[in-house]
Amino acid sequence: MAQLSDDCFAFGGELMAVDRALSLLAERIGPVTGTERAGLGDALGRILAEEVVAPFDVPPHDNSAVDGYAVFFDDLDPAGDTRLPVTARVPAGRALGRPGRRGEAVRIFTGAPMPEGFDTVLMQEDCRTDGGDVLIPAGIKRGANRRKAGEDIREGQVILTSGRRLRPEDIGLLASIGRTALELRRPLRAAVFSTGDEVREPGAPLEPGCIYDANRYVLISALRQLGCAVTDLGILPDRVEDVRAALASASRDHDVLVTSGGVSTGEEDHVKGAVEAEGALHFWRLAIKPGRPVALGRVGTAALIGLPGNPVAVLVTFQRVARPILLRLMGAAADEPPLFPVRAEFAYKKKAGRREYVRVRLSRGADGGLTAVKHPREGAGILSSMVESDGLVELPEELTRVEPGMTVQFLPFSEVR
Template sequence: MAQLSNDCFAFGGEMMAVEQALAQLAERVHTVTGTERVGLTDALGRVLAEEVVAPFDVPPHDNSAVDGYAVFFDDLTPDGDTTLPITARVAAGHLLGRPGQRGEAIRIFTGAPMPSGFDTVLMQEDCRTEGDTVTIPAGIKRGANRRRAGEDMARGSTVLNVGRRLRPEDIGLLASLGRRDVEVRTPLRAAVFSTGDEVRDPGVPLTEGCIYDANRFALIAALRQLGCAVTDLGILPDRRDAIRDALGGAAASHDVLVTSGGMSMGEEDHVKTAVEAQGSLHFWRLAIKPGRPVALGTVKDAAFVGLPGNPVAVMVTFLRIARPILLRLMGVADEAPALFPVRAGFTYKKKPGRREYVRATLVRAADGVMTAVKHPRDGAGILSSMVESNGLVELPEEATRVEPGVIVDFLPFSEVR
């Protein structure tokens, strides 16, 4: 009798490493979306399709960084107090209307243009006033509290590059340049469906042996969070012809097709063969846990991303494999999330040769060091473990054991939203 294995990664030939898969993505996946102009209020999360160059200096003039008094630095006594007459007042949005003169101080407010000649501003809290004079203590540096024209953005400089996903601060920057609209990529058109005779839509009666479809709803939400225009194709039965026809029909009007389930080698796993019947698969077995059966391919002119069926495996492989694919299709220039070194607060064993992702939560230990605490449950079907964690510890292929206190890479979920 053949020996049975409780390791679902033990058979099926050589598997592809995650880094190898990501390298192939960089070579094979290219932008497929068009461009359009949208107003700034509609540009959040969109992918920039034009290089943004500052048409003028920002700020356009030297201005005061504080409420206080503008002076000529050379009028100040280096080793004692200096008393100067206050001869004028300048507020934001107004000009003095003449050059400054030696021996005077100007009452100035935050954001007000620096009158010509004045080079230093004293904070009002540091000065003493009496009548129309101000007394300034020694010790201020030349140019203090003076914002230079162009110190934020210089005229002619590139301030935003093509391929950037626009964040609130980017929208503000565009507005500071006087822009009302911007050229962005059109939304990626994504079609999503689940497979499985046992899968049911939420809201319908759940018969014995069946489960509700969590994967499709999680994927639709994740795709929309990336800015995709999503079509929900529902649940397909475990029939090769139905899956083949659905894929072919969706490919005609979508940029990418995303599935969950049906990617293994079982008799009822038909997605792989349905894709190959009208397209191609570039890889479909990855050395990754949770996950493994993950596919990148094409169906006619559409990209295809096939994810595993277990809910946690779906979410992990979406974040680490599907997300880079989708962002490249959208035209994003840099899709790699940041991983942060943290201290492990758990013991863990793993097999060499595969990349593993451990659900964990960051806590601040008594000594102040951020520490990853492993979720107590490991199963690829335990979706609540993702809800109760705030990120993933990424363990490289060569690692075989984690001990408390070692440094590990942590991927916060906030990095991939």
């Protein structure tokens, strides 16, 4: 397993643009996980650790795209119907066993191999039969309804590269070349914990002044969705010696430790002191809203990611900052989520020099185009606003005002999962 360098997260204190922070982190972070052999059925969401080359053409032979009749195009009358005898039947999975002959038609079915010589297939719906003959109308194009060998994949083609996070379509592509096992990055081992004497486990009695622990469940779910193997360390008490012991223990068999809150300089923020005693901690002052300084560091050989304490800020900074870091640690290739242009249905003012994320739901405008409707509540502690939104409108640093009708960039939540 690779190790993080002592200074990979170190940086000075000026306010930093999000893109600059991500660029610096990309330069400094590499995979910390090893590889393992796994079956195709266990590969979904995993990171590919090899280059996959096709050993043969897919499909391996010319085949019919429809149920119908295979013919020689040059046998067809371009001005009227053509009558041809139907001399054979070729179902899928069977070969005719001989080359085609001029002046004949062969009944063929979808996926069946094209007999040698035939170059065109007529759909059965376009033809009429008369005894043992088929009547073919004029107008078909040469090569119609014929799928060629290698149309999908050519022998020797690189179909997937190392670092790819595998999706269902990737799994299907691998199956189409007969692969049953792959070299994959081992899942990133992540430990998640909360701190705070006011924090309670859901279902426990809730005393005055206390709250249920939502952030830990947000982080556990987000990490598992990303493909991490997650250990829930629960809620640690506000005692520096207990936090320090838990961090030291977790760092020995985890690749990354993730928490929210508790890393600032307050008297009751004991995570900061515990991390510094066991490793190193650096604050990245990002020009981002919602969000506060993100704490990045190291405990033993494990990375530490400390996110803000407010739940909306937790989700936004996880999606835009922690997720790219985690994917790098997992060995994934660069994965910048796409933004989509939509029309704003709201007015908004912001400070220059700061990137802001506005919670929105999508609506269909009178012209059929997508519009972004701002959630009515903006507070960083209003987790329900994330549930009731489809994604975030990303407002760049230089922008200071949004007016209704303006085109803005929309990040769907589905793109950062």
